[in-house]
Amino acid sequence: MRPDFIPEFAIVGHPNEGKSSVLSTLAEDDSVRISGTPGETVICQQFPVIIDGREIIRFIDTPGFQNPRKILHQLQSFGDETDDIIGAFRDRNGDNPEFREDCELLLPITRGAGIIYVVDGSRPVRSVDRAEMEILRLTGLPRMAILNSKDAGTDFLEQWKDEFRKCFNVFRVFNAHTANYAQRIELLESLKNIDQDWQATLDTVIRAFKKDWAQRNLASASIITEMLQECLAYKKVRNLADSGDAESMQADMLKEYEKNIRKIESRSHHKIRSLFKHTVFNYDLPPRSILHEDLFSESTWKLLGLSRNQQIVAAGIGGAGIAAALDAATVGTSFGLFATLGGLAGATWAALGGKNLARTRILGIPLGGREIQIGPVENIQFLYILLDRSLIYYAHISNWAHGRRDYDAGKVDQKKDTAPGGYVAQWDSGARSICNGFFKEATKKNGSSQDAVAQMKDFLIAQLQKISHSEDVTMM
Ligand SMILES: Nc1nc2c(ncn2[C@@H]2O[C@H](COP(=O)(O)OP(=O)(O)O)[C@@H](O)[C@H]2O)c(=O)[nH]1
Ligand SMILES: [Mg+2]
Known part of the structure; x- marks a missing residue:
């Protein structure tokens, strides 16, 4: 041949x-x-x-x-x-x-x-x-x-x-309707046995498929890492005239801040979707996916990211009293990531960096006048939530068979999509220390070290391989 x-x-x-x-x-x-x-x-x-x-x-x-x-x-x-x-x-x-x-x-x-x-x-x-x-x-x-x-x-x-x-x-x-990457490769492997003369050619085909998949994982890890950097460092600054209403301006800016972060996130998801060649049909996500919830919604923040106990440990101030205070803070407070919480519960949340995603600051600026600044992000839970949402999205899109065009009514299988609590709550301390290093770097004023970023990317590649059932393929 x-x-x-x-x-x-x-x-x-x-x-x-x-x-x-x-x-x-x-x-x-x-x-x-x-x-x-x-x-x-x-x-x-x-x-x-x-x-x-x-x-x-x-x-x-x-x-x-x-x-x-x-x-x-x-x-x-x-x-x-x-x-x-x-x-x-x-x-x-x-x-x-x-x-x-x-x-x-x-x-x-x-x-x-x-x-x-x-x-x-x-x-x-x-x-x-x-x-x-x-x-x-x-x-x-x-x-x-x-x-x-x-x-x-x-x-x-x-x-x-x-x-x-x-x-x-x-x-x-x-x-x-259900075959994933690993099953496609298995099928090609058995195709090799149809004729000895076809074996070498099909080996080349399989190698190309594997390399292509590894490249997509690499590209996805880069897309996610860049999105995280962009979201965490994102800030909005506006001048406030002396006569200006600081409160209403802050409210406007928060809305805009959220809108832009949502845009950065959804752009990254879209890129991943194109990488996996889902370009024609807009079937995106299973009906009950947690990703239908808004990035800043209460359910997203309750179900994804680190668990409550993990957040307490991460903040280094554990104890039953604080857990109780956390409950008090969650119950009966109208949810808003930027809400100012009063009383003991609020103080505890603030100590944990709880619901305060990013601080709004009113700063004096030269030549008089004032400036309002929102961002960068101060709460590491936001990193974990963005990570969870990216991985859930990736799991869905990389395992979705192209031959399946919609969801059969009543037969919704969501096994891979909605692990309660997402992925990150399962991570060990090694993974969390990579996230910590990355968070510090991404939110620092003049973040320069590329080590933390490279570590995050490598870590993500391994996670993506796991989720998409693929093996490590040495890049050529
Ligand atoms: N539930 C289910 N339906 C399938 C599957 N494969 C094909 N179908 C459905 O069967 C019908 C015919 O599929 P199609 O691929 O067009 O068949 P073809 O005429 O042999 O090309 C379509 O309505 C498909 O959605 C499958 O694996 N599971
Ligand atoms: Mg046909």
Whole structure:
């Protein structure tokens, strides 16, 4: 096989079995058309996977088989007449409208494309399926079968496996709606076994996929680190005329401050989403995701970041009295991150840096007049909350299969998205000391040390690898 050979796989099967969904997930391409109406695809369409500007592998979406029994009958009738029975079939039936889609689906096969046969494994095997599988066997081409079960349940799994054994070199269970990075790689690994001649090429493909994923994790860690730096250091300063109303100006500035921080955060999420090639559909987050809550809302601040006890320990002034005071502060106070809290509870919160996210200062400035300044952030919990939200977002976007376009009503699975308390509450003291160092650096007036920033980035890369089930790949 030539070194510049680009492997090509035709995704074939009966209409509506999930061919396009499997292709979309495998190629991470959400421009692939998926439809609940059978028979919408009438021509083949190519979907190349481009990595670093180079085509690495190509998948072909095909129309479903229309007349598998008739095709098989004709193929069998050729006997020894020809070695190229598929070509002969197309020559004979090319002008026959009855076989238009069948001829189209067989086209990539005449070019020698590898075959990926997709069936919905949640239903029993039928005789048309046997005919389709036999046609594919007669092509003699490298071929694999995929069980893409639309419903959970394994009642027919053994039945399908028995049939596959007769006609395919390799078969695998692969779910177009739930497959993640690791499962895509597993599928490509098994694809290597369809033919010895394809092994080296597919090894190159797998290496490219892994390297690309590692690069995305690296880029995501940079995006998150930069966003954190920007949010933590962000400040607003405005001059206050002598006659000005400091209070209303402060209120306006706080609104603007929050708005800008939200913008910085959502811009970073958007960049991560593009990295993971979710560009067409705006399905973003599961309906009950904590990320639907506003960054500055009470529930976000209660559920994410360090737990209450961890905050007490982090502040170094633990004790039952303080825990009680914290409860008092949380209950019955109208929530506002910048709210001034009165009494003992308020004083305790202030001591912990509790709800005071960033101080508002009224400063005298030269040449008279006054200045109001908000920021940079003083409460490290804000760093933890931004981290949690970034990691939750990353978990969602990096594990979301491209073939799945929306949430089935009533069947919302959120297993990866809503770990109560998020990720950071699980971190050990080593992780927290990296966060501390980073926080100090990012909020310092003239932060210069790049060490703390580099440490945060490396730490994040490891976290992202864990979340996306990927292994460490040495960058080349
Ligand atoms: N629940 C579920 N539905 C699926 C899955 N794969 C495909 N579908 C649905 O089945 C229908 C047909 O899918 P499509 O990929 O267009 O099938 P094709 O005609 O074989 O290309 C669509 O409504 C898909 O959303 C799956 O793994 N799980
Ligand atoms: Mg289709």
